[in-house]
Amino acid sequence: MASIHDVAKEAGVSVATVSKVINHYPDVSDKTRKKVRSAIELLRYRPNAIARGLVTGRSWTVGVLINIPFTNPYVAELLEGIKTALENSGYDLMRLSARLNDESYSFIDHCESRNLDGVVIFGVERDHRIIGELIRSDIPTMFVDTDVMGNRVGNITSDNVNGVHMAVSHLYGLGHRDIAYIAGTLGHTVAERRLQGYKQGLADCSIEYRDKYLEVCDYSFEGGMVAMRKLLHLQSPPTAVVCTSDMAAMGAIHEIEAWGFSVPGDVSVVGFDNIFEAKVFKPSLTTVNQNIHNIGARSIEHLISMIENPEYSPPEIMEPASLVIRQSTGKVKVSEDQSR
Amino acid sequence: MASIHDVAKEAGVSVATVSKVINHYPDVSDKTRKKVRSAIELLRYRPNAIARGLVTGRSWTVGVLINIPFTNPYVAELLEGIKTALENSGYDLMRLSARLNDESYSFIDHCESRNLDGVVIFGVERDHRIIGELIRSDIPTMFVDTDVMGNRVGNITSDNVNGVHMAVSHLYGLGHRDIAYIAGTLGHTVAERRLQGYKQGLADCSIEYRDKYLEVCDYSFEGGMVAMRKLLHLQSPPTAVVCTSDMAAMGAIHEIEAWGFSVPGDVSVVGFDNIFEAKVFKPSLTTVNQNIHNIGARSIEHLISMIENPEYSPPEIMEPASLVIRQSTGKVKVSEDQSR
DNA sequence: CTGAAAGCGCTTACAG
């Protein structure tokens, strides 16, 4: 490809002048500008982003570290939101192949070596060392679903506490008192917040929290199945269960039906996320809606603001959550033996 | 961050020597090597990938152009396969924000300006101008699901013809003679191939091809619904329908049930892809299995081979497809009026 | 308004 030197020679000016017209400096005469423009046209010249980045320190690239499979519908939708916000912004997206378990690996070095202008992080445990590193660094960063703040670090998440709280209230309103919770892997902010929402929900309904009604899973379908299995093995299984994700909820329902029970006839189930599948699954899922696409898009908008304006103070954003009621929840079944 | 100069000064050698130990040149004495190593350690030095790329012409970055939403489960799984193959390869992945509809936009320039070592392309129409540009360029390229070949251009796909062919044969074996096909947007290789499989399948079963039994959709759930609606409006609706994607198949089933019919009681439906949801949907989907993860991973493996070895001849790969029989297909219903 | 020169952080012949 043609370089800036070729253009300069073609136009009969210096490379400095070419650089100035490329970068829209005002102090270039119209005549010169025209000559340069047509030379650029003629040679189909495009500035080399790499070389430019080396001297300006800007790469027009934002990195993304997502430590969860892309096949997870939440991740897919998040990425789609990120992609949308990036379109026409001039920035491209780089997915970092981070070696998180390798002690000698430094995420910061990785970013700096790539000259990244900023990064968005999702799915890294709250106490992983790279979080501290990121806070100390001056790389503009947005965390999704992890409550980290810093000089150049903001975060965005849904109102997880209230989300689960609404789910519990909904079930209470249907007469349920034995409400279990299938949590996400603890150690992540979201998981903790939702668990908190569960406990507060119970408390506000004057229901005693019972350890046996708490199971943990990895947000997946299989995880939901396994957790549900344990709950069904209980002496007195719950009549309703709130799940930390729609995938887990679908897994739980699958398990319930495998035992010969029905949803919501015997057990009511609530999901979390409101992914596309929640609508299509049978029974369709009552679930907590998160505006995932929006979370992705806004994380990028704020990241770009931070990149382009050093004074921009990193935001801490909580998107509202809402309850979507469908077919997987219903009135509690009046049990034959009124044991409780 | 420390630069190679800092390391050279710290170690008391020249930058050339530091460069040599970084790049594992043999002609460095053990003593010098050690001095340099500890200086690197001390200063936590990491070579700047950008600067290195400027001189070597390598960026250790492969680009991906995916013109279909990430929320499409096929795309998500493809990306996951790509990601897996990239792990520990030293390469990072860049998603290009391509302005495909902008006449003045050049994908090649974009790649060259970013110094990309290679690209994988998915979801671009067969006759889009960038395909020709790519073939003429010397950027190593792998197309997924598009039958393009070139000097530095290979492709990978599933055996689409045979996939649909198997679906048709399966339905024929169940007694179906009125078999419709919901195709993907024509103009893409996959869509054409699968349509070909449909027609061949019919021919091999001595069933006449009828235009009215062909509908086109965009692979989505909604697309499947709309296409199915048209088929149901027909004078004599089909007793079975093969769909170009699982999402479309689920949409079709949704529509069939909305009309008060049952699957497979009244209409049998076959999908394509075998995404996760196909197993979980009710009724679970009979579908053509594609090893999507594998397609993603292999596209990268071959791309890297092409990058690292200019002699490596671009592969043209066809992964086998197989039919997975589940609950959405069944014996044809013997109709009251034996009109046909 | 224009251009010569230094420099971003590296690598690569080449000379010694």
Place this chain on the structure above:
DNA sequence: CTGAAAGCGCTTACAG
């Protein structure tokens, strides 16, 4: 085995 020098393709003071 080691290092001085040129160069990758740009931008940015600075002098004129």
